[in-house]
Amino acid sequence: MGGNAQESAHCYTLKFAKAARLASLMAAATALVWAQSLPLEPLHEAGASVTGAFEGWYKNADGSYNLLLGYFNRNLKQDLDIPIGPDNRIEPGGPDRGQPTHFLAGRQWGMFSIKVPADFGTQKLTWTIVANGQNTIIPAGLNPDYEISPFEEAAVHNTPPVLRFEERGPSVQGPRGLTAERTAKVGVPLSLTVWASDDAKLTTSSGAPPRNLGPPVVLRWSKYRGPGQVSFNAERPEIEKLESKEAAFSGKAVVTATFSEPGQYVLQVVANDYSGEGGGGFQCCWTHAQVSVLVQR
Incomplete structure (x- = not known):
């Protein structure tokens, strides 16, 4: 190979190496930024955002x-x-x-x-x-x-649970929300009853049924708004199964909520079906409802 050809090849090699190194650094930086933006970043016991x-x-x-x-x-x-x-x-x-x-x-x-x-x-x-x-x-x-479809999962036509605060009362299905009103006194447990029903269809990210199949509906109670602390005797209460010809699964759950201070509170109950929290990534199928509680001394 002649001198000019060797010099040209050497320059090309150096340029290629620099470009490759730059690309590698850019990729590493991009990966770092991406990793920092993910919700899977390390959690903290307290003090985080x-x-x-x-x-x-x-x-x-x-x-x-x-x-x-x-x-x-x-x-x-x-x-x-x-x-x-x-x-x-x-x-x-x-x-x-x-x-x-x-x-x-x-x-x-x-x-x-x-x-x-x-x-x-x-x-x-x-x-x-x-x-x-x-x-x-x-x-x-x-x-x-x-755009999402929170009222029906397309693959198996799974739909969210149906919730009621009265056995034959108004119902809600999906994230539309339903609000009931109650009154309570500080320190006195307030009884809350929820009726839940579901089609008991399975939605999983893999399409296969879970190994440990739990109940068709799981409820979780929490404080949504309010000036004081709220204590539930069971945040995730057991659901008593009821006989029903209208749904594949029907049940009832009772919890008590106790309030530490007077004021206006909002309690929320979320019902998840077999798809689990967040619908297994499908944004379907869960239902939430709320109870507005005026608490007095």
Whole structure:
């Protein structure tokens, strides 16, 4: 090989090596940023942030839309109370758009929805949460990639559980929400009864039934809003199975809630079916309902 050819080849090799090294560094940096942005980042017992989570949107029969939101509290052992205001606000139209003020530890899926008009278009809502001195902001809008089907899972036509606060009373299915009203006294247990039914169909990410198949419906009670502490005798109560010709599974669960201070509270019950929390990634199928409680001394 001639001198010029050797020099050219050497330059090409150096340029290629530099380009490869640069690409490697860029890939490593990108991977680091991506890893930092994942919700799987290391959790803390306390002192970490809380981030809103936009689950997606769905269209209503009247042409309007609902934006479904949850959150991720990165603290393992720290539930947080963040009042509506500068540290917990949704805009525009807020700061109060029905979001929780009590944040349970961990990932909480589809806790509430916000109805927006048919002409919402490319507008956005933003949810700002300041927890433990850390500020997070998320957008929510009608991005086509975020359209969800929370009322039916397409593969097996699984549907969310149905909840009632009275045996033959009004019902709710999916994230639409249902609110009952109760009164209570400080320190006196309030009895709460929920009737639940479900089609008992399976939705799993792999398509295979779970190895340890639990009950068709699992309930979880929690404080959603309120000035004091709420103690449940069972946050995840057992469901008494009932005979029914209308559903594959039907049952009833009773819990008691005790309040530490007077004031207005909102309690929430979430019903998950076999698909599990968050619907196994399908955004279907769970149902939530609320109880508004006026607590007096």
